[in-house]
Amino acid sequence: MSAVLKDLRPVYVLGVGMHRYQFASDTPYIAMGLTALRAALTDAGIEFPAVQSAWFGTTGLGMAAGRILFRHIGSTGLAVQQVENASASGSFAFADACLEVASGRAEISLALGVDKYGDQKRAVLKEGINRLSDTAHVPLVKYALLCRTLKREKGLAAEDLAGVAVKNHNNAATNPFAQFQKPRTLEQVMASTRVAGDLTSLQCTPRGEGAAAAIVVSEDAMRAHGLDRSRAVRVVSSTAGSETLPVGREPGSVAAARAVALRTYAEAGIAPADLDVVELHDAFSIEELLYTEAFGLCPPGEGHLYLRDGRSAVGGDCAINSSGGLIAQGHPLGPTGIGQIHEVVRQLRHENGPRQQPGAETGMAHMIGLGSVAIAHVLRRE
Amino acid sequence: MTTPLEKPDLCALAEDGRTLSLRASRCAACDGLSFPPAPYGCPLCGAAPDRVAEERLSGRARLLEFITIHTRVAPGLRPPLVVGEAEIAPGIIEEIELGVPEDRLALGMEVQAVPARIERDDVESLAIRFVPVADLEGGA
Numbered sequence: 001m002s003a004v005l006k007d008l009r010p011v012y013v014l015g016v017g018m019h020r021y022q023f024a025s026d027t028p029y030i031a032m033g034l035t036a037l038r039a040a041l042t043d044a045g046i047e048f049p050a051v052q053s054a055w056f057g058t059t060g061l062g063m064a065a066g067r068i069l070f071r072h073i074g075s076t077g078l079a080v081q082q083v084e085n086a087s088a089s090g091s092f093a094f095a096d097a098c099l100e101v102a103s104g105r106a107e108i109s110l111a112l113g114v115d116k117y118g119d120q121k122r123a124v125l126k127e128g129i130n131r132l133s134d135t136a137h138v139p140l141v142k143y144a145l146l147c148r149t150l151k152r153e154k155g156l157a158a159e160d161l162a163g164v165a166v167k168n169h170n171n172a173a174t175n176p177f178a179q180f181q182k183p184r185t186l187e188q189v190m191a192s193t194r195v196a197g198d199l200t201s202l203q204c205t206p207r208g209e210g211a212a213a214a215i216v217v218s219e220d221a222m223r224a225h226g227l228d229r230s231r232a233v234r235v236v237s238s239t240a241g242s243e244t245l246p247v248g249r250e251p252g253s254v255a256a257a258r259a260v261a262l263r264t265y266a267e268a269g270i271a272p273a274d275l276d277v278v279e280l281h282d283a284f285s286i287e288e289l290l291y292t293e294a295f296g297l298c299p300p301g302e303g304h305l306y307l308r309d310g311r312s313a314v315g316g317d318c319a320i321n322s323s324g325g326l327i328a329q330g331h332p333l334g335p336t337g338i339g340q341i342h343e344v345v346r347q348l349r350h351e352n353g354p355r356q357q358p359g360a361e362t363g364m365a366h367m368i369g370l371g372s373v374a375i376a377h378v379l380r381r382e
Numbered sequence: 383m384t385t386p387l388e389k390p391d392l393c394a395l396a397e398d399g400r401t402l403s404l405r406a407s408r409c410a411a412c413d414g415l416s417f418p419p420a421p422y423g424c425p426l427c428g429a430a431p432d433r434v435a436e437e438r439l440s441g442r443a444r445l446l447e448f449i450t451i452h453t454r455v456a457p458g459l460r461p462p463l464v465v466g467e468a469e470i471a472p473g474i475i476e477e478i479e480l481g482v483p484e485d486r487l488a489l490g491m492e493v494q495a496v497p498a499r500i501e502r503d504d505v506e507s508l509a510i511r512f513v514p515v516a517d518l519e520g521g522a
Contacts (some may be wrong), residue, residue: 082515129418130389132404132495132510133477141477145447145467197449247428249446249467249475289396 002320004267005238008102012232013379014217015044016342021179021210021330024117026299029061029211033069033114036211038108045216045227051215052106057093058344059086060119063235066112073318079106084182087281089113090368091337093283095238095375097216107221113335114211118332122338131333139370140204143284144197149249150286151187151198160304162189164285165203165327167313172324177206177339179330203285205326212338214345233348234382237268241304253372257281258294259351260374261366263295268378270362272296275318277347277363291366292320322347339359340365341377348381363378385499388507390454392418393495395508396441400518402495402510404470417474441495443468443512444476458502463492466473466514481511494518 005011017039019032041048066080083093089114097109124137135141150156166186172178178364180329184202192202222229241260243252257280272295280295282288289303297318298306306312312320322327323343326336344363346352366376387393393402407420415437422493423431448466451459464480464487480487481498492515497508 128420130392131418131477132389132392132470133465134455134459134477135451135463135479136477140455141449141451141465144449144451145465146475148449149447194452196451196453196455200455246475 005098005102006236006267006269008025009324010219010234011098011101011216012219012222012229013214013341013345014222014234015040015042015046016216016229016345017041017043017213017243018177018335018339018342019211020177021152021208021332021335021339023179023208025205025209026052027209029114030069030072031118032211033112033210034073036114037073037112038214039109040215044106044217046215046225047075048074050225051078051108051373052075053097054079054110055093055101056082057084057089057094057111057113058082058115059084059089060115060117060333062119064358067115069114071129075346086369086371087283087333088337088367088375089378090332090339091204091365091367091375092240094214094338094341094377095240095252097214098235098238098377101216101218102365107224109216110213111216111338112211113212113287115332116209117207117332124370137213139253140199140284142197143286144195144199144248145248146251147286154301154304156289156304158190159186160289161199161203161285162186163307164282164288165189167307168321168325169202169286169328170316171322171355172328175324175329176378177342178324178328179206179210180312180324180328186315191291199284199286200375203219203327203329205283208330210330210334210335210339212335214341225274233345233379234298235377236380237264237376237378239264239267242304242371242373242375250308253368253374254294256372256374257291257366257368260376261295261364264364264376264378270378275364276360277319277344277357279321279323279325279343279364280366280368281368282321282327283331285327288320288325314355314357319347319360322355322357324353332348337365337367337375338368342377342381348379385486385506385508387497388500388509393441393510394438395497400496402441402497404441405436406439406471407434408437409434415471415474417470417476442496442515443470443478443493445487445489445491445493446475447489448484450484466512478512479510481513482517486514503519
């Protein structure tokens with residue numbers, strides 16, 4: 001039997017921090033990264049020299065981006081490794097930091113995600129194999145096609161798709177780290193620029209940049225450094241996978257997302273009904289409805305009913321994307337998965353202000369990356 | 383000079399000169415059919431490339447879904463653009479570009495790959511577009 005995270009020694013998130021996600025700007029990546037890092041260090045009550053290793057999630061900055069950034073906060077000799085896994089880069093950096101502490105190789109580790117927009121290169125374009133349609137590598141098109149089918153087959157209304165965006169934009173309106181911070185009405189979302197099929201621009205994640213950081217520690221570290229463990233949030237599972245051969249028209253990403261969610265529940269020892277908050281990959285509105293079903297938060301085919309009934313709103317059964325999600329908090333790639341951890345940790349500490357999910361104890365951060373890869377973490381306040 | 387195919391790895395001009403056949407791969411180890419073709423080995427069972435041979439498909443497909451793309455979602459694309467998903471062989475569903483507007487299409491319709499003249503960066507080539515089979519039979 002292979003081990004899962006829970007079989008190893010406990011690992012906790014003690015500090016989180018972000019630099020606001022924003023449209024492309026002249027802000028150097030180092031400034032954004034250090035803003036997030038300093039916020040996470042302050043939150044944890046840790047000085048940078050105590051951090052033994054860093055996992056740096058980025059998709060476009062180039063070689064050695066992490067070490068070049070750390071020069072400006074202290075050349076402490078810590079271990080640095082860059083992690084690239086498309087949209088899930090930050091999530092995988094976080095997974096590595098958790099595993100490093102859980103394994104005993106480090107007492108204090110850091111996951112830092114930073115990206116600027118525009119430098120990303122896709123390996124699929126070097127595959128040397130064409131596709132019938134030039135849109136075949138554009139996930140948006142696959143999901144827009146699926147929207148049309150679900151509207152016909154499941155009675156999904158255009159308002160249901162737009163409703164996801166309304167909820168998430170309204171969540172982001174009170175999130176100081178979100179790229180979009182404007183409340184939106186159904187009419188505004190539906191009247192925004194048409195992109196593909198029934199999807200409008202406000203139902204699609206924006207392009208942008210930003211940074212997010214999380215500091216993970218062992219129990220020994222909290223004791224040795226006299227840290228405030230009352231705000232520590234335990235990471236109870238860390239689970240990754242990738243696509244299998246698709247069956248029918250279900251996108252491989254959805255099947256991979258489902259498989260990883262179910263495995264992470266088993267590894268954490270929870271059921272979907274235990275989840276109070278979930279951050280998930282809503283790059284396009286339809287995805288949130290698909291994953292609500294795939295993650296077992298509602299029966300298959302009822303994702304839009306779960307949304308309509310307010311069960312995914314803050315204050316509902318399980319607050320989905322209370323940060324605003326990829327649609328409204330934003331999706332700068334490298335930071336995105338760590339930004340999800342930031343939101344879940346603040347929810348579980350009951351420090352999330354106007355977006356606080358009442359009584360939140362258990363949360364999941366779930367991410368998809370091109371390929372597709374999928375990864376999930378369950379966190380719990382103990 | 384004849385106009386070159388934009389994607390010669392995927393298709394070939396059929397003998398009728400009006401349609402395209404598609405180049406798929408058949409694996410001798412698992413007997414599985416793959417599309418797009420599999421130059422690096424069988425994606426279904428992992429067999430080495432020497433077990434995989436070309437197999438031609440007629441280019442006829444069943445249209446499962448279609449939408450219009452209104453904005454430039456990828457470099458090089460010129461909206462509006464009609465794309466769909468179609469079953470090009472039993473169990474093989476691929477995204478396709480359609481050569482007619484949405485109002486000429488219907489779900490379940492038989493469509494056929496045909497060459498369509500395009501120009502990119504001042505270079506002409508024959509792209510793969512799918513059109514209703516009825517259009518071809520009508521001599522259009």
